[in-house]
Amino acid sequence: MTMHLRSLLPPLQRGMRHIVEFALPWQCTICGCRDDRGNDAFCADCLGQLTHTQDQCRRCGAVIGPFGTATGRCPHCRRRPFRFRSARCLNMYEEALKTAIVHSKQSFSSAAMMAVGQLLVSRQRQWLAELSVDRILPIPQAWLTRFRRNFNPADVIARCVGHSLRVPVDPHILRRRRGWQSPQKAVPLARRYENQRNSFRLRDARVIAGQCVLLVDDVLTTGATCSEAARLLKAAGAKEVHVLVAARVADH
Numbered sequence: 001m002t003m004h005l006r007s008l009l010p011p012l013q014r015g016m017r018h019i020v021e022f023a024l025p026w027q028c029t030i031c032g033c034r035d036d037r038g039n040d041a042f043c044a045d046c047l048g049q050l051t052h053t054q055d056q057c058r059r060c061g062a063v064i065g066p067f068g069t070a071t072g073r074c075p076h077c078r079r080r081p082f083r084f085r086s087a088r089c090l091n092m093y094e095e096a097l098k099t100a101i102v103h104s105k106q107s108f109s110s111a112a113m114m115a116v117g118q119l120l121v122s123r124q125r126q127w128l129a130e131l132s133v134d135r136i137l138p139i140p141q142a143w144l145t146r147f148r149r150n151f152n153p154a155d156v157i158a159r160c161v162g163h164s165l166r167v168p169v170d171p172h173i174l175r176r177r178r179g180w181q182s183p184q185k186a187v188p189l190a191r192r193y194e195n196q197r198n199s200f201r202l203r204d205a206r207v208i209a210g211q212c213v214l215l216v217d218d219v220l221t222t223g224a225t226c227s228e229a230a231r232l233l234k235a236a237g238a239k240e241v242h243v244l245v246a247a248r249v250a251d252h
């Protein structure tokens with residue numbers, strides 16, 4: 001097979017999966033069951049697991065229980081030099097939520113990711129109301145990832161938040177620098193901050209001045225990506241930068 005034909009295979013396989021997705025009856029995005037529907041994307045049992053809430057670290061959003069919030073730093077973030085002020089999530093990137101995010105990203109439709117976004121909004125409704133956000137910016141995907149996926153999960157979640165708060169969502173202000181790619185998973189955590197340096201640029205930075213900005217992404221791991229975006233926004237005059245993600249990866 002020539003290289004040209006070989007490069008056509010992944011899109012064709014994706015296309016077949018999309019046809020199958022549309023043809024089959026409703027199915028839970030997490031466990032695959034076809035009954036006991038809880039909402040558009042998840043069965044009642046999986047929905048219960050997703051909405052099981054616990055206290056989160058005020059600074060990084062990690063689930064830490066009732067005693068970890070006092071100092072504002074937890075085992076997941078105490079060595080992280082974040083440039084954003086605070087972060088929140090729906091839950092940790094584990095079990096049902098991890099499966100929900102992985103399966104939602106693979107789906108042709110953004111409906112399941114939207115359902116995750118709606119759960120996130122209702123979980124963090126009070127925190128969001130207290131922030132008085134002026135503008136919501138989704139974290140853009142690395143340029144190569146854009147060709148692999150049908151949608152940017154961060155865009156979908158940001159639209160849910162913007163719709164609920166009636167705050168403008170702008171997916172074009174924050175841009176990935178051309179040619180920049182996500183670092184390999186093997187890169188030590190400490191070096192990820194260095195690797196993210198200058199990975200973004202701002203378009204029309206003037207609108208950011210004096211604003212409270214909410215950065216939105218699907219998953220927060222070390223915080224290096226959101227921290228670099230926050231650094232750039234603060235340099236452009238943003239008053240405050242906060243982060244909202246669907247899931248927080250345990251980071252020790």
Ligand SMILES: [Zn+2]
Nearest residue numbers: 028031043046
């Ligand atoms: Zn289920």
Ligand SMILES: [Zn+2]
Nearest residue numbers: 057060074077
């Ligand atoms: Zn923390």
